[in-house]
Amino acid sequence: MSADKQNASxxxxxxxxxxxxxxxxxxxxxxxxGKLFTPDRLFILxxxxxxxxxxxxxxxxxSVVGAVIPAAAMxxxxxxxxxxxxxxxxxxxxxxxxxxxxxxxxxxxxxLDGSAAITGLLLALTLPPAFSIVGGALGxxxxxxxxxxxxxxxxxxxxxxxxxxxxxxxxxxxxAMTTWTLPHTARYAAVDAVTAATPLGQFKxxxxxxxxxxxxxxxxxxxxxxxxxxxxLIGGMYLLIRRYADWRIPTSFLGxxxxxxxxxxxxxxxxxxxxxxxxxxxxxxxxxFFMATDMVTSPVTTRGAWIFGIGAGVILIVIxxxxxxxxGVMYSILLMNAFTPLINRYTRPAVFGEVRA
Amino acid sequence: xxxxxxxxxxxxxxxxxxxNKKPVEALPLxxxxxxxxxxxxxxxxxxLVKRGEEVKTGQIIARxxxxxxxxxxxxxxGKVKAVGEFLHPLGAKALxxxxxxxxxxxxxxxxxxxxxxxxxxxxxxxxxxxxxxxxLGGAAFPTHVKLQPxxxxxxxxxxLNGAECEPYLTADHRIMVERTERILTGxxxxxxxxxxxxxxxxxxxxxPDAIRALRQVVREKDxxxxxxxxxxxxxxxxxxxxxxxxxxxxxxxxxxxxxxxxVVNNVGTALAVAEAITEGKPLIQRVVxxxxxxxxxxxxxxxxxxxxxxxLIEFAGGLKDETVQVFMGxxxxxxxxxxxxxxxxxxxxxxxxSGEKRVQRFESYPCIQCGACVRACPMNLVPTRLxxxxxxxxxxxxxxxxxxxxxxxxxxxxxCPSHIPLVQWIRVGKFRLSEQKSQQAA
Numbered sequence: 006m007s008a009d010k011q012n013a014s015x016x017x018x019x020x021x022x023x024x025x026x027x028x029x030x031x032x033x034x035x036x037x038x039g040k041l042f043t044p045d046r047l048f049i050l051x052x053x054x055x056x057x058x059x060x061x062x063x064x065x066x067x068s069v070v071g072a073v074i075p076a077a078a079m080x081x082x083x084x085x086x087x088x089x090x091x092x093x094x095x096x097x098x099x100x101x102x103x104x105x106x107x108x109x110x111x112x113x114x115x116x117l118d119g120s121a122a123i124t125g126l127l128l129a130l131t132l133p134p135a136f137s138i139v140g141g142a143l144g145x146x147x148x149x150x151x152x153x154x155x156x157x158x159x160x161x162x163x164x165x166x167x168x169x170x171x172x173x174x175x176x177x178x179x180x181a182m183t184t185w186t187l188p189h190t191a192r193y194a195a196v197d198a199v200t201a202a203t204p205l206g207q208f209k210x211x212x213x214x215x216x217x218x219x220x221x222x223x224x225x226x227x228x229x230x231x232x233x234x235x236x237x238l239i240g241g242m243y244l245l246i247r248r249y250a251d252w253r254i255p256t257s258f259l260g261x262x263x264x265x266x267x268x269x270x271x272x273x274x275x276x277x278x279x280x281x282x283x284x285x286x287x288x289x290x291x292x293x294f295f296m297a298t299d300m301v302t303s304p305v306t307t308r309g310a311w312i313f314g315i316g317a318g319v320i321l322i323v324i325x326x327x328x329x330x331x332x333g334v335m336y337s338i339l340l341m342n343a344f345t346p347l348i349n350r351y352t353r354p355a356v357f358g359e360v361r362a
Numbered sequence: 363x364x365x366x367x368x369x370x371x372x373x374x375x376x377x378x379x380x381x382n383k384k385p386v387e388a389l390p391l392x393x394x395x396x397x398x399x400x401x402x403x404x405x406x407x408x409x410l411v412k413r414g415e416e417v418k419t420g421q422i423i424a425r426x427x428x429x430x431x432x433x434x435x436x437x438x439x440g441k442v443k444a445v446g447e448f449l450h451p452l453g454a455k456a457l458x459x460x461x462x463x464x465x466x467x468x469x470x471x472x473x474x475x476x477x478x479x480x481x482x483x484x485x486x487x488x489x490x491x492x493x494x495x496x497x498l499g500g501a502a503f504p505t506h507v508k509l510q511p512x513x514x515x516x517x518x519x520x521x522l523n524g525a526e527c528e529p530y531l532t533a534d535h536r537i538m539v540e541r542t543e544r545i546l547t548g549x550x551x552x553x554x555x556x557x558x559x560x561x562x563x564x565x566x567x568x569x570p571d572a573i574r575a576l577r578q579v580v581r582e583k584d585x586x587x588x589x590x591x592x593x594x595x596x597x598x599x600x601x602x603x604x605x606x607x608x609x610x611x612x613x614x615x616x617x618x619x620x621x622x623x624x625v626v627n628n629v630g631t632a633l634a635v636a637e638a639i640t641e642g643k644p645l646i647q648r649v650v651x652x653x654x655x656x657x658x659x660x661x662x663x664x665x666x667x668x669x670x671x672x673x674l675i676e677f678a679g680g681l682k683d684e685t686v687q688v689f690m691g692x693x694x695x696x697x698x699x700x701x702x703x704x705x706x707x708x709x710x711x712x713x714x715x716s717g718e719k720r721v722q723r724f725e726s727y728p729c730i731q732c733g734a735c736v737r738a739c740p741m742n743l744v745p746t747r748l749x750x751x752x753x754x755x756x757x758x759x760x761x762x763x764x765x766x767x768x769x770x771x772x773x774x775x776x777x778c779p780s781h782i783p784l785v786q787w788i789r790v791g792k793f794r795l796s797e798q799k800s801q802q803a804a
Contacts, residue, residue, distance in 0.1 A: 048700050049686050049721055052786050054772030055693040055714075056374055056529065060734075060779040062727040113725070160728030160780075251733060305733040305746060349747070356764040357602065357741040358612045 062159070065300075066119025068249050072240035073126055073295060079223050079233040083188035084134040088229045091141050092129040098142035099125030102149035106158070120159050124148050127167035127295060130230025131288065131335070132174070134186045140178060144170040164342045165302045168335050175335070185226040203227045204286040205331040208278050220285040231291040241294030250298035253310035258293040259284060261318025269326060277326065289321065292334035302342040309345075309352040317341045365567050367593035368603040371740045372773045374596055374694070376529040378568065380653045380660040386536050388664045389677050391467060395437050395668030396448045396458045396705040399424040402432030402496040403503045409459055415442045418470040420644050422492075423459050432504050432708075433494035437646040437666035438463045451671070451690045451704040452697055458705070461668070471642035478639050483555050486639060490555075493638035494645045494708075498630030499523060499534075499599065500691060502709040505631055509555045511620045518623040520553050521608050522632055524565040524572060525592060525599030528692025531712045533649040534629050536662045538565070538572035541633055542579045548632030550585065551639050556625055561587035564608045566594040596694060597771040601626050603740050615767055630711075650706055652678040656685030656715030665706050671713055672702040687716040694772045724781035735774035735784055741767050745774035745784040752791025757798050760791050768792065 080088040103121035107114055115121070125145045132141050148170025156162040175182045185203050203226045204215035219225045223233025231237070244250035266283035284290070297303060297317055304313050317337040324333025355361055400406040405428035411417060417436040424434035440463040450456035472492055475481035491506035511517055522545075526534040538545060553561055563580075565573050577589045592598055592607050602613045604626060611622040619626055630648060637643045646667050653660040658679025665674055671688070675681060681688075689696040690710050735745035743764055751760040765788060774784040 046686070048688055048698065050698045050700055051687075052783070052789075053689075053691075053693070053695050053697065054775050054785065055687070055689055055696060055698070055716070055721075056776060057722050057724065057781060058777050058779065060777070061724075062730060062780050065730070065732070065779055118727075158728065160730045248734075300730045300732040303731070305731050305736050305744060307733075307736070310733075353744065353763060354736070354742045356615050356743060356767045357606075358615045358617065358767075359742075359764070360614060 062120070063118045065249050066123055068247060069123050069244065069295070070119060070126060072244045072249070073123070073130065073230070075236035075239045076130060076230040076233060076291065076295075077126065079236040080130060080229040083223055083232060084186075084229055085189060087138075088129075088134065091132060091136070091138050091229065092126055094138045094142045095129035095145040096122050096125035098145035099128075099149050102146045103154075106150070106154045112158075115159060118159070120153075121149055124153065124166045124170070127230075128170045130291065131167065131171045131228045133182060133184055134188075134229055135184060136174075136178075136181055140174060140181065144174040147173045160301055162301055163346070164339055165296055165299045168296055168339050168342075171335055172339060187226050188224055188232070203331065204282075205325065208282070208286075209325075209331040212276075214278065214282065215286065217281060217285060220282070225286075228288060228291075231288040234285045234290050237290045237294055241290070244294065244298065250294065251303070251307075251310045253307060254298050254303055254314045255293040257311045257314025258297055258317050258321075259289070259314075261315045262289060262321055265318065265322045269322070283322075283325070287325075287332045288334040292338055293317075296334075297338050297341070302345055304345050304348045304352065306349060306352040306354055308354065309348040312348050312352065313341050313345065316344065365591045365593045366607050367595055367598065368606045368740055370738055370742070370773075371595045371597060371603070372738050372776055373594075374529050374776060376568065376594070377653070377655075378530065378532050378535070380530070380532075381651050381662055382532040382535055382569070384532075384536070384660070384662055386533075386540060386649050386662045386664050387677075389666070389669065389674060391438055391463060391666065392669045392673045393463055394443070394670070395461050395463070395666060396670065396703075397423065397434060397437060397461065397668035398450055398456050398458045398705065398707055399434055400432075400456065401434065401502060401667070401708040403501065404428060404430035404432065404507075406457070407431060407434045409445050409457070411436075411442050411445065411459060413442055413444055416440070416464075417442060417461060418468045420470040420472075420646060422644075430504055430507050432496050432502070433492060433644070434459075435494055435644045435646050435667075436461055437668050439466060439468045440464045449701050449704050451699060451707060451710065458668075469643070472638060472644060474639060474642045478551055479554075483557075486551060486555050489639055490635060492644070493634070495631060495634045495638060496645070496708050497628055498634065498648060498708060498711070499628035500695065500709050500711060502707075505627065505635070508625055508627070509552060511556075511625070515620045516623055517556055517558055517620055517625055519560040519562065519609060519625075520549070520556055520558050521604060521624060521626045522549050522561070522563040522587075522629055523599055523601070523604055523626050524563055524569070524576075524629045525604055526569070527566060527594075527596045527598040527600075528694055528696075528711070529596075530653050530714050531651050531692050532653070533651045533662055533711050535569050535572055537633055537649055538569065538629055539575050542575045543583075544636045545629050545632045546576070546579055546583065546585060546587070547640065548634070548636035549587070549627075551635050552625075552627060552632060558625075561585070562608050563587055563589045564592050564598075564604050565589065566598055567591040568594040596773065597740060597769070600740065600769055600771060602769070615764070645708060648706070648708065648710070650674060650710055651712040652715075653712065654685075654715040654717075655720055656682050656687070656717040658682060667708060668705045670703050670705055671699065674706065674713055675702060675715070681715055682717060684717040684719075685715050686718050687721050689714050689716075694776070695770065726782050727780035729780055729782055732779060734777040734779060738773040738777045740771065740773065741769055743768060745788065746782070748791060749782060749784045749787035752787045752794065755794060757791075757795050760795055765791050765795060 148166040152166030152169035207213040267280035269277040320337035407424035444460040447455040
């Protein structure tokens, strides 16, 4: 916390230090004039309300970590222990970077609040299975230092740190970041590593459709955590039920992709994939449930959440169908992140009883 | 069952079981009372008594010529010990009349008509003013002003507010069960003065016995009022929320309930009206819920206005050893106290004592834009933005984002996972804005 912030919460009376100062004041007053009902103790003073929720930022962050676990587990199932070590490396790199900044800024210890851990974990799950583990850790360092701390730390970053880390790796190692291997469960011969295109790549460059079955279970090529639709949905539903993610964002994001993709498919089923394939392939589900719903970088207003999701959906379809890349989830979310402050500003809800001209 | 309600809001745990089955007990008359001359919204009343004067229970000791003001009465029979500054439960010192009780409880009653049903309306409303009746739900707005809406406003409905949405408080609940008939008489008088036919009684569905009791008396006396159970949700009892829940009407921003043809009064106020008009008793006592995990025997107590908190706390068995916080009112909008010599005022609905366990201490995290406050705000504001704008003193933007509409219910601060003092910052913002406006006006 900066000095300013500390002052702020002190003025408003939630800072514990303030409470003890209030006590001293009260004690002085009493000393001046003995009163009939002067209590035999010092009371805690604070402005109302005097009751608060038990929710907290660490609880939210660690719950998101929990929600990602099914997808992470499937990554290990499909891509082996290397996937596990990738996650460990990214999380540790993120935590160490966070700790370093804490030390440099001399601020409150935020390493264990879960926010750095989730950044590292999410980044790891967006990397190709054969990507260098050192490279992944480097991305996590970038995500925390440049993606988050440069802006002022938790709550102040404009872009989703994990996605910014991935964008950094994509720019730095374009070949390694687009080299995919099949899950070992999907390999036919006893070959150690088989490079293969992702379902989206296959469609874009070879016009080969992947069946929906493997897309649901995740037995296809792709980034570590993005392949298994079922695992992602389990975690995503958990987040929605606990209200740790705004349901409007995945709904509008996925809905836009489905509708827009569906229109293209109806017009020309030969050159455009069907909308279900659009939904289940690539990183869309993973992005829609775990990246786009990042509270810090998505709008706070309800109308804003709809706009955010629809915007991301449109950008994604444009990139997938007309861009040079087969996949565009990362860029669609990052671009909408940039619009979030603007969206917040122009979607002020009508106040109760307000009549809008 | 789904009862009518308003949008958004919160569901704090209510702890009402501590006192909701306990009949109201009368507090023994205190030796000393400290009666503030301002216990209402509007002009302060001027003290009419001097040190050494003898006063009777119910005698007027302060009043104002201003229309929007309240009349203040002595609440015990005794001698004025002092007219001076004493500690007030709202924090600062305030002008009060200190009366020491001498022996008996002699009442000076109001001059009431034989039958209120035939009395002229002007006289009834003048009596309500004379009796010093103000809104007992917490805002303490003078009732006689509410009951005489300007001629250009047409009022067609009256809502009796029995929501009592603040956790812990059961004072309204108990009087609805115990004084059902009197409350409905008060409602009849109020509706007669207003000249309206449609009467509604809004109660949260966590008070089934009160709903039953009111329904029964309404049926027996054939009053035709609608007793309407509402979802138990905070802030159901806030005037604008209640009107929306009961009638589906939205009070326009900056407007008053009468702009949508409604007047709302608290059940305690209706009881006070009945006691004034039919028994001639001015408002000198009220029911206070003394509760919390920090008090030995939680109770509903009828106390004279001006009784020090300490008397009520002693009557309820005293504070426990671990008690570290005492506040007046409910936990969502109440005021923390540091001295128990402060008096019960007309707006005191409860005295809540908390042990160390119930006191929540937090270090604030930065805002993570989760939108929980936006989803909780019953006024449909964006609290996180208002708090930031208040902090940065962007007063024009603060105005544009509607800060003045905040009812300060505290729902935003309650739900914030970062434990940012949102409503507290919004108060700061409102204050800064009004400061700027008065400077510009000057």
